Amino acid sequence: MESNPLQIFFFPYMAHGHTIPMIDMAKLFAARGVMATIVTTPLSAPLITKTILKTKNLAFKINIQTIKFPCAEAGLPAGCENVDTIPSTDMIPNFLKAVAMLQEPLEQILFEYHPDCLVADMFFPWATDAAAKFDIPRLVFHGTSFFSLCTSESLKLYEPQKNVSSDTEQFVIPNLPDEIKLTRMQLPNFGKIDEEKDTNKLLKEIKESDIRSYGVVVNSFYELEHAYADHYREELGRKAWHIGPVSLCNRDNEEKAERGKEASITEHECLKWLDSNKLNSVVYICFGSVASFTDSQLIEIAMGLEASGQQFIWVVNKSKHNEEEKEE
Known part of the structure; x- marks a missing residue:
C-alpha cells in the first residue's frame, strides 16, 4: 500500500523578491513528489498561477490557497496587497498591521488541511506559533545567504x-x-539606532521566532559559502538546510524570464545584447522591486556606472513616486 505524499504549505511574503524564490522552492519540492500548496492573497494569485503554468515536469500540480488581505481593516487603500503597491512610506506601519492580521486566516487553513510542514517567510514571525497550535513544524525562509545570516x-x-x-x-x-x-x-537604519520603532520590534520578533522554529531553509549551496553554513549551524547552533539555487528548477529561459514583473524589453533582446559582449564583462545591477529612487538619485547612480567604463544591465523599478515627480 502506497503511503500518502508529504504535503507542504509555502507562505511567501508579499514582495516579488520573496515570492519568486518561494515559488521556485515549491516547484523544487513538487518535482520530487511533494504536494505543494502556496498560500497567498487574491492580488498575487494570478501572477503565481501564471508562473506555475509555465513549469514542466512536476510530479504533482502546485495548489494555491488564497486568504483575504485586510486592506480596509488596516487603513490601506483597496488592492494594496504587495509592498510595491504601498502608496507612501507613511503607510508602511499600516501594511505591517495588515500582515499581522493574517495569522487568524492562516490558522484556519492549517486547521482545515493540516499539512506536514509550513515554510513561511521571515516576515511572518507569528507563523511559528500558528503552526505550533496544530503540531506542524515551521521552517523559516529569509531569502538571504548564510553569510548574511551570520x-x-x-x-x-x-x-x-x-x-x-x-x-x-x-x-x-x-x-x-x-x-x-x-x-x-x-549599515541599514535598523542597525544604527536603539529606538523601539516598528522595524526594530519586528526584527526582534523575527529572531525569537527563528529560534523557536523547526529550522531555516537557505537559497544557497554548501560549496559557495561552506565556512558560513558550518558557522551558522555549529557556532550559532541553528538548524538549517541549503536548497539552492532554487532558480535552477526552471529549465528554460522563458520560465526564468517570466517569473516576476513584466520587463520593458524582451528576453531575446537582452540575451542578444549579452551575447554581443565578452564573457564575464557585464555587471548586473538590481536594487529589488521595493527600492524607490528619486530622479536625481537615479541620475547620480547612472553617472557613476557610466564613469566606471563597465558594461552593465541595470534593472530599474518604475515607481509611482518617480511618475509623480515627472508630472510636477
Whole structure:
C-alpha cells in the first residue's frame, strides 16, 4: 500500500523578491513528489498561477490557497496587497498591521488541511506559533545567504558599531570565519539606532521566532559559502538546510524570464545584447522591486556606472513616486 505524499504549505511574503524564490522552492519540492500548496492573497494569485503554468515536469500540480488581505481593516487603500503597491512610506506601519492580521486566516487553513510542514517567510514571525497550535513544524525562509545570516546575527549580538566614534570609522564584525570590516554608514537604519520603532520590534520578533522554529531553509549551496553554513549551524547552533539555487528548477529561459514583473524589453533582446559582449564583462545591477529612487538619485547612480567604463544591465523599478515627480 502506497503511503500518502508529504504535503507542504509555502507562505511567501508579499514582495516579488520573496515570492519568486518561494515559488521556485515549491516547484523544487513538487518535482520530487511533494504536494505543494502556496498560500497567498487574491492580488498575487494570478501572477503565481501564471508562473506555475509555465513549469514542466512536476510530479504533482502546485495548489494555491488564497486568504483575504485586510486592506480596509488596516487603513490601506483597496488592492494594496504587495509592498510595491504601498502608496507612501507613511503607510508602511499600516501594511505591517495588515500582515499581522493574517495569522487568524492562516490558522484556519492549517486547521482545515493540516499539512506536514509550513515554510513561511521571515516576515511572518507569528507563523511559528500558528503552526505550533496544530503540531506542524515551521521552517523559516529569509531569502538571504548564510553569510548574511551570520553577519546580521553577530551585529545584533556584539554591536561593534557602538565601539567607534564616527560613522566613517571602520569596525570588525566579531566571531565570523573571516575579518569583515564595515562602517556605521554602511549599515541599514535598523542597525544604527536603539529606538523601539516598528522595524526594530519586528526584527526582534523575527529572531525569537527563528529560534523557536523547526529550522531555516537557505537559497544557497554548501560549496559557495561552506565556512558560513558550518558557522551558522555549529557556532550559532541553528538548524538549517541549503536548497539552492532554487532558480535552477526552471529549465528554460522563458520560465526564468517570466517569473516576476513584466520587463520593458524582451528576453531575446537582452540575451542578444549579452551575447554581443565578452564573457564575464557585464555587471548586473538590481536594487529589488521595493527600492524607490528619486530622479536625481537615479541620475547620480547612472553617472557613476557610466564613469566606471563597465558594461552593465541595470534593472530599474518604475515607481509611482518617480511618475509623480515627472508630472510636477
